[in-house]
Amino acid sequence: MTGSFWLLQTKVDPSVYLFILVILLLIVWANKKQRDGLNWPPGPRPWPIVGNILQMGNDSLPFKKLKEFRKKYGDVFTIWFGPIRVVFLNGAAIKDALLQPGDTFSGRPDISFFRNFLKGRTISFSSINEEWHTRHKSTKQAVGELMNKGHLQTIVNAEINATLEVFKNTKATPFNCQEILQDAVGRTIFQMCFGPLEGQHGKDTLKRYVQAIVGLPDELPYLMLAELYPVLEPFLRKHKRAFYNKSDYLVGIIDNHRSYLEEMGLISESEEYAENSIMDILKQKDADLYKYVILDLMGAGTDVLSTTMYIFILYMTIFPDVQTKIKREINESLDVDDIIEPIDIAKLPYTEATIYEILRHARPTMVGIPHATTRDAKINGYDIAKGTVILPNYESILYDDQLWKDPFEFNPNRMLTSTGQVDVEKKRLIPAFGIGKRKCLGKPIGQMSIHLFVMRIMQACSFRPVLGEEPSLDWIPNLVLRPKPFKVRIQI
Numbered sequence: 001m002t003g004s005f006w007l008l009q010t011k012v013d014p015s016v017y018l019f020i021l022v023i024l025l026l027i028v029w030a031n032k033k034q035r036d037g038l039n040w041p042p043g044p045r046p047w048p049i050v051g052n053i054l055q056m057g058n059d060s061l062p063f064k065k066l067k068e069f070r071k072k073y074g075d076v077f078t079i080w081f082g083p084i085r086v087v088f089l090n091g092a093a094i095k096d097a098l099l100q101p102g103d104t105f106s107g108r109p110d111i112s113f114f115r116n117f118l119k120g121r122t123i124s125f126s127s128i129n130e131e132w133h134t135r136h137k138s139t140k141q142a143v144g145e146l147m148n149k150g151h152l153q154t155i156v157n158a159e160i161n162a163t164l165e166v167f168k169n170t171k172a173t174p175f176n177c178q179e180i181l182q183d184a185v186g187r188t189i190f191q192m193c194f195g196p197l198e199g200q201h202g203k204d205t206l207k208r209y210v211q212a213i214v215g216l217p218d219e220l221p222y223l224m225l226a227e228l229y230p231v232l233e234p235f236l237r238k239h240k241r242a243f244y245n246k247s248d249y250l251v252g253i254i255d256n257h258r259s260y261l262e263e264m265g266l267i268s269e270s271e272e273y274a275e276n277s278i279m280d281i282l283k284q285k286d287a288d289l290y291k292y293v294i295l296d297l298m299g300a301g302t303d304v305l306s307t308t309m310y311i312f313i314l315y316m317t318i319f320p321d322v323q324t325k326i327k328r329e330i331n332e333s334l335d336v337d338d339i340i341e342p343i344d345i346a347k348l349p350y351t352e353a354t355i356y357e358i359l360r361h362a363r364p365t366m367v368g369i370p371h372a373t374t375r376d377a378k379i380n381g382y383d384i385a386k387g388t389v390i391l392p393n394y395e396s397i398l399y400d401d402q403l404w405k406d407p408f409e410f411n412p413n414r415m416l417t418s419t420g421q422v423d424v425e426k427k428r429l430i431p432a433f434g435i436g437k438r439k440c441l442g443k444p445i446g447q448m449s450i451h452l453f454v455m456r457i458m459q460a461c462s463f464r465p466v467l468g469e470e471p472s473l474d475w476i477p478n479l480v481l482r483p484k485p486f487k488v489r490i491q492i
């Protein structure tokens with residue numbers, strides 16, 4: 001739904017608007033009429049056709065406006081995205097709703113993209129039902145099994161080694177590391193799903209696969225536009241086709257995985273392979289399911305995890321004093337010859353505090369994936385009908401001046417207690433992985449990967465800005481908030 005914030009940037013012939021005006025007025029009118037009698041959360045008065053989109057302001061990020069609306073209407077308010085009603089939750093109302101017993105706030109919107117993407121057999125996008133619960137449980141167990149056996153840690157470490165090698169070869173020339181990080185994370189999740197990768201050829205082929213996955217969300221704003229205004233669908237058909245063709249192609253590769261991947265030299269037929277991949281664990285439960293879940297995991301995990309790593313490097317480059325402190329802490333607490341384990345993060349409170357302060361300040365998953373109500377509900381005294389789209393505005397927690405002093409300031413020390421330990425209560429306040437039943441299934445993988453990545457790269461590398469091309473804290477919104485591309489000089 002964050003895609004909707006760009007809708008205004010898409011140029012459409014004004015005559016098309018005129019043509020659809022009457023139809024949409026009727027839709028909006030009918031929609032409101034249908035719900036008369038309910039005590040809906042308040043919100044700004046919607047305009048015909050565009051709803052409240054024009055009132056969201058010109059910023060690519062809508063937070064300023066959301067903050068204003070919260071001040072005026074309280075923690076629960078309504079915003080119309082064209083003809084679709086969206087209820088925004090803020091502050092304490094987020095937990096009140098998402099932690100309600102049962103699945104009331106854990107659905108996904110009933111719109112064609114969510115229904116059709118990967119035949120509705122994903123974990124991320126399909127609504128909550130018995131089939132979803134089975135799929136979620138099996139996948140969670142499979143991820144847990146791989147984590148417990150330590151396979152995942154081995155894969156993550158091997159990919160960090162490969163990344164460090166690339167960093168070293170840049171020889172401190174200006175370098176944008178975004179694609180390298182996407183490839184490394186994509187390879188990690190791919191190997192978690194399929195088993196170990198074979199050789200350089202495999203890596204090169206996989207690069208194209210990973211880049212296709214990371215590029216999928218680029219079509220989302222157009223899909224959302226077609227979703228809001230079906231009359232525009234003919235004009236947006238090429239984007240829709242591009243999106244579904246790409247995802248079908250990606251599923252097809254997984255479908256023919258064994259012969260295809262072996263042919264491409266991507267994987268081996270080792271004994272170990274059979275027991276050490278999500279695919280084989282899931283296949284024992286459902287012969288068909290794994291291909292959708294695997295693409296979902298690659299899609300859900302690759303972009304957000306690699307972006308979080310990219311953001312970490314951005315902050316290190318912009319805040320050299322923080323970088324110096326982290327390097328000092330690591331040098332004093334970890335031996336260069338020791339193998340770094342995920343639990344070593346406990347020896348590095350300032351480093352861990354910085355990771356959480358970055359998750360707070362940069363808020364890569366600002367609203368997560370949209371939720372929807374699965375039955376009629378009440379929150380803060382307001383009625384919310386079954387099937388309403390719900391957006392938890394996590395920024396209202398992350399930047400709440402009641403919880404954080406000077407919330408716009410980046411300050412890792414705020415995450416520490418007076419004795420220099422990580423403040424567990426403050427850490428808990430940061431809902432980077434979501435809240436409730438739909439919280440991130442890959443959280444243990446994400447946390448382990450970030451901790452290992454940060455400890456190892458900060459032990460080995462320093463990041464310096466490129467003179468005249470200094471990076472900034474400017475963001476490109478999508479399902480994941482990405483920094484504007486930047487270059488750094490990496491010294492090893």
Ligand code: HEM
Binds near residue numbers: 124300364365435440
């Ligand atoms: C820094 C790393 C990550 C962050 C910050 C993150 C954050 C999130 C957030 C905010 C959500 C949405 C929660 C909601 O709907 O309320 C989510 C969902 C999800 N994430 Fe992650 N994630 C990360 C890494 C990963 C990885 C590595 C994987 C898998 C390999 C993964 C798999 C998923 C899945 C499958 C869902 C959908 C859960 C559902 O709909 O029930 N994530 N994640």
